[in-house]
Each structure stands twice: as structure tokens, then as C-alpha cells.
Amino acid sequence: MNLNSTQNTRTKRLALGATALAIAAAGTFGAVSASAAGPAAQSTTSSAASGNLTTSTHLTVAAATKAAQAALDAAGKENQKVSVAVVDRNGNTLVTLRGDGAGPQSPESAVRKAYTAVSWNAPTSELAKRLAQAPNLKDIPGTLFLAGGAPVQAKGAPVAGIGVAGAPSGDLDEKFARAGVATLDK
Numbered sequence: 001m002n003l004n005s006t007q008n009t010r011t012k013r014l015a016l017g018a019t020a021l022a023i024a025a026a027g028t029f030g031a032v033s034a035s036a037a038g039p040a041a042q043s044t045t046s047s048a049a050s051g052n053l054t055t056s057t058h059l060t061v062a063a064a065t066k067a068a069q070a071a072l073d074a075a076g077k078e079n080q081k082v083s084v085a086v087v088d089r090n091g092n093t094l095v096t097l098r099g100d101g102a103g104p105q106s107p108e109s110a111v112r113k114a115y116t117a118v119s120w121n122a123p124t125s126e127l128a129k130r131l132a133q134a135p136n137l138k139d140i141p142g143t144l145f146l147a148g149g150a151p152v153q154a155k156g157a158p159v160a161g162i163g164v165a166g167a168p169s170g171d172l173d174e175k176f177a178r179a180g181v182a183t184l185d186k
Helices: 003-037 039-049 061-077 106-120 124-130 135-139 170-184
Strands: 083-088 093-098 149-154 157-165
Touching: 061 083, 061 093, 061 157, 061 170, 083 106, 083 170, 093 106, 106 124, 106 149, 106 157, 106 170, 124 149, 124 170, 149 170, 157 170
Parallel strands: none
Antiparallel strands: 083 093, 083 157, 149 157
16 A cells, blocks of 8 residues: 555545544534423523513515515616615614615615614604714714615504615605605505
């Protein structure tokens, strides 16, 4: 047997040994994970059921997609190249659509406008006006105080935000965001 053949055999044995060790570790982890639903988990469930939870309303992905597409379509009717984002009540992005020809900054700007609108439950054009009294608002991470974001409400409470970016004015961006909100009201 030559030196290369011996090294190949050792390499194969090491690989097989490492694979067997990984399988054994995975089996052990699975056993530990399976036992995690024991008595401790049951007591957590009973204390949570005793009033420690809140219920919130969230927009479905299907509804978010419908709203984003409506906003993009409204922009398209006016030959505007924009991006649209829909975030949930917690500011997590549900949908982002980058329209054909939209600028590279527009998807992130749309997300930040949507986040800002849902965070304050107000259109971002109104929030931009508040900067005169509270200029530090603009320093809050993830926000963008430019027109183009609109909140989505259920029973007066914010459940999502729609942001649009890329049109030549924030007023147009916000008009398209409101078209997305209006689609959800139908």
C-alpha cells in the first residue's frame, strides 16, 4: 500500500467517525429536547393562562402582499418607479416589493417609513412636522421621518405600516401608501 492510499483510508475513517459522532450527538440532543415538555413546561402554561398574555391583531402575509401590490400598482399608473414595504405591528418586514427601475435606496427607505408609521400610528408626513418640536425623534434607530408611510389600523390601533419610497416627492409616496391601506378596507 502506498502513502497516498494510506492517507485516503485514514481520511475516510476520520470522516466516518466524525459523522457517527454527529449522529450520536444529534440523537442525544433530540432526547433532551423531547424531554423539555415535562412538568416545568406545564407549569409555565398554567401561569400564562392566568392572565399573563395579551392578544394582538396582525396582518396576514396575503393581506400585506395585496396592499403592497396595490400601492405599487397605484404608482405604476402614474409612471412612478417605487419600492413598497409592509411591516407588522412589531416592525418586522412582511413584504417588500421593488418596482422595476426603482432606485437602490428605495427598498430600505420604504421599510423605514413603514416602521415609522406603525410605531407612531400616524402618517409619516404628519410625523415629519413634529421634528420641529422634537428634533431628536430622527435619531431613533430604524425610523425615517419623510412622507411616504401610512399606518394600517384595526379598531383604531396600529396593526401594520405601509411605506413607499422612490417617487419625486414624499406626497406621492404617501398617496401610494394610502392606496395600499385603502385596499385592505375593501
